[in-house]
Amino acid sequence: MKTLVLTGSTAEIAESLARIDGKIREAIVFVDEAVNATNASTDVDAFAEMDELMVQVGNADYDRQSIYSPRDGE
Secondary structure, eight states: OOOOOOOOHHHHHHHHHHTTTOOOOOOOOOOOOEEEETOOOOOOTTTTTGGGGGGOOTTOOSSSHHHHHHOOOO
């Protein structure tokens, strides 16, 4: 299985998706929502529901800063 990231407008993404050969089993779509006084919570973990499917080994630090920052000697 191959993973693709499609970016662009809704129409561009739909066109790119239509050109993909093979069987598409799942799509993750991020939709920007308007924030107002009644919906002020924008700090949402978009991948929280996938936590049970993720593999975490040992005491590794999986936060973004640790992943993208070089360690000593790298």
